[in-house]
Amino acid sequence: MKTRTTPLSQASDSEIESAVAHASLPALMMSMIHMSGDASLLDEPVRPKHALMFDMDAGISPEDAAAIRERAVVLIREYLAKGQPPCEPLPAATVERMLTFALAEQDIEPEARGFLLEELSLNGSDPRRVDIDPRAVERRGDAFHVVIIGAGMSGLLLGYRLAQQGIGFTILEKNESVGGTWHENRYPGCRVDIASYSYSYSFEEGEWDHYFGPRSEVQSYFEDFAEQQKLVDRIRFDATVEDARYEEETSEWVISYQQAGSQREIRASVLVSAIGLLNRSKIPDLEGRELFRGPQMHTAQWDDAIDLRNKRVAVVGTGASAFQLVPALADTAERIFVFQRRPSWMFPNPEYHASISGEHQWCLRHLPEYARWFRIVSMWPQFDKAAGDLIMVDPDWDDGGASCSRANRQMRDDLAAYISSQVDDPELLDKIVPDYPPFGTRMLQDNGTWLATLARHDVELVPSGVARLTEDGVVASDGSEFEVDAVVYATGFEVGRLPAIDVAGRNGVRLSQTWGDEPKMHLGLTVPGFPNFFTIVGPNTGVLHSGNLIIVSECQVNYIMDAIRLLVEELDELECRSASADAYHARLSSELDRSIFARVPSYFSNDAGKVVVCMPWKLADYWKWTRRVDLDDFEARRL
Numbered sequence: 001m002k003t004r005t006t007p008l009s010q011a012s013d014s015e016i017e018s019a020v021a022h023a024s025l026p027a028l029m030m031s032m033i034h035m036s037g038d039a040s041l042l043d044e045p046v047r048p049k050h051a052l053m054f055d056m057d058a059g060i061s062p063e064d065a066a067a068i069r070e071r072a073v074v075l076i077r078e079y080l081a082k083g084q085p086p087c088e089p090l091p092a093a094t095v096e097r098m099l100t101f102a103l104a105e106q107d108i109e110p111e112a113r114g115f116l117l118e119e120l121s122l123n124g125s126d127p128r129r130v131d132i133d134p135r136a137v138e139r140r141g142d143a144f145h146v147v148i149i150g151a152g153m154s155g156l157l158l159g160y161r162l163a164q165q166g167i168g169f170t171i172l173e174k175n176e177s178v179g180g181t182w183h184e185n186r187y188p189g190c191r192v193d194i195a196s197y198s199y200s201y202s203f204e205e206g207e208w209d210h211y212f213g214p215r216s217e218v219q220s221y222f223e224d225f226a227e228q229q230k231l232v233d234r235i236r237f238d239a240t241v242e243d244a245r246y247e248e249e250t251s252e253w254v255i256s257y258q259q260a261g262s263q264r265e266i267r268a269s270v271l272v273s274a275i276g277l278l279n280r281s282k283i284p285d286l287e288g289r290e291l292f293r294g295p296q297m298h299t300a301q302w303d304d305a306i307d308l309r310n311k312r313v314a315v316v317g318t319g320a321s322a323f324q325l326v327p328a329l330a331d332t333a334e335r336i337f338v339f340q341r342r343p344s345w346m347f348p349n350p351e352y353h354a355s356i357s358g359e360h361q362w363c364l365r366h367l368p369e370y371a372r373w374f375r376i377v378s379m380w381p382q383f384d385k386a387a388g389d390l391i392m393v394d395p396d397w398d399d400g401g402a403s404c405s406r407a408n409r410q411m412r413d414d415l416a417a418y419i420s421s422q423v424d425d426p427e428l429l430d431k432i433v434p435d436y437p438p439f440g441t442r443m444l445q446d447n448g449t450w451l452a453t454l455a456r457h458d459v460e461l462v463p464s465g466v467a468r469l470t471e472d473g474v475v476a477s478d479g480s481e482f483e484v485d486a487v488v489y490a491t492g493f494e495v496g497r498l499p500a501i502d503v504a505g506r507n508g509v510r511l512s513q514t515w516g517d518e519p520k521m522h523l524g525l526t527v528p529g530f531p532n533f534f535t536i537v538g539p540n541t542g543v544l545h546s547g548n549l550i551i552v553s554e555c556q557v558n559y560i561m562d563a564i565r566l567l568v569e570e571l572d573e574l575e576c577r578s579a580s581a582d583a584y585h586a587r588l589s590s591e592l593d594r595s596i597f598a599r600v601p602s603y604f605s606n607d608a609g610k611v612v613v614c615m616p617w618k619l620a621d622y623w624k625w626t627r628r629v630d631l632d633d634f635e636a637r638r639l
């Protein structure tokens, strides 16, 4: 339910004053420049000292901050008196200066600067839109059709871009609704761990009630987007794709799917898999699962009909889902036993559960370009800061595997100190400080609720995995036994295996044959032998050290749209060259081998020990590589 706010034109003086008192100064100062067209603020001595999303004053002294807020109120009134004219676009050089000023940087590397300027999308611009010659689109007509598998965040995004260009497409979705992850994960406590003002499409930052939206807010965002953009009409729901094959004579894909108990078929000029990385629940194959008399469920298949009130519950796992679930469940269940094979590292984030005040929401919704700048300020602290020293293993660094470099050690010490500062019980402390380096597994966001929950008398952390289930309980790997009424698997997802759809490319060769244990692709987007086929958020495109997955998806959709442009305007077939895929894969493997992801066993790797989930690159570099298709990487054919 979105909070209502008073429109700018009807806001009273006191409303404006109290809203401005809650504004983030870097974003407010940028909005002032847009409203006035006067950039002289950038030359004044008072400037943000750091870009931290929750430090609204950005390190500026209280006196200086108050003075700026006063000036902002005056300026907003003047702007209103002028009738809120559209803000004139500012010269590119001014916007670049504003960027370094707002982010409190001396200089920003060219790739990151380019990326951020594109993300900013000021004055309602949409620089990631890929325009396709409308005459070519008309000439191709219905004969050119794209099929997208999956209506999650990625599939919807591509659908939106295709609709913008008037290109025909169909989305096949196995669920009865859009949203993917956010539709499926209904467990209590589920929310984003990336600021919502940056975990949203670049052209539609959304309106959020929380800084880190709970699952219901995120799901509403995607549902509203699909509805408003009329994407829903293009989706076939309850349609599970089972197979797809490339027909060389026609250069078309033939896709078969199950819908309402019937086998159906659809043909496509281009096939895009947007099936996500995290939607095949992983339930450990425990001995005795069939014996246990109580209910069992995976976090991603949460069943509200299972009443956990006053029940003794075993939660298996302490990764991202358990971290959110256990604090949210603690007041409901009688007792919770949390089975931990390995603790997780967590970042202190006091505002993780915070709602956005009505005053700040007013600024976000009504002050010109304020939300765009707040988005960048929210994104920057998590963008590419860990790429390099924090995740790459220094071969000369040895502290027994506790860290991988000097920078990583420093982070370890800081995070361990944060954990220790919250715990008085030495026995509990012993169980919760990880013995592996930060970034070795997914880093979590914490506002103190996790450790406060573990310290409760009715919650017990068992530092052991689960060995087996009995009729009425759980036996831990260390032999200890626990009587419980229900078991919840917070055990994550099958990510190491091949995607659920094992398509057949040229000569009927299957993706599984081509990939084996090591998916070889160019940019994680395209595979030799599989013409006119692309994947979004496929192997080795997850980001665990930078940005968020929507940024990756936008990069990939941009690239796919450029390929579609070529196919609509001048070509019939684009097939990635083996040399390009091999070269990219060689670089990827060598970089991953030197990274922390290859050293710590985690779900980032498959059974063969290959890291298949994440990329090691700076996201700004990946953005640059995916801006345009390089035809040298493809065999391009006209039939």
Ligand SMILES: Cc1cc2nc3c(=O)[nH]c(=O)nc-3n(C[C@H](O)[C@H](O)[C@H](O)COP(=O)(O)OP(=O)(O)OC[C@H]3O[C@@H](n4cnc5c(N)ncnc54)[C@H](O)[C@@H]3O)c2cc1C
Residues within 6 Å of the ligand: 149, 150, 151, 152, 153, 154, 155, 172, 173, 174, 175, 178, 179, 180, 181, 182, 185, 190, 191, 192, 193, 194, 199, 239, 240, 241, 242, 274, 275, 276, 277, 278, 279, 321, 500, 501, 536, 537, 547, 548, 549, 550
């Ligand atoms: C609990 C959770 C929290 C997360 N939090 C964050 C976060 O804070 N920040 C972040 O950056 N990332 C986060 N992620 C990761 C990522 O952002 C999300 O998974 C995101 O939803 C990915 O979008 P997607 O469209 O690529 O995949 P999905 O959301 O998984 O959507 C894929 C869609 O494809 C459909 N599909 C799959 N197979 C078939 C088939 N055979 N036939 C038809 N349809 C099919 C699925 O039903 C689904 O709707 C989180 C993931 C999870 C699970």
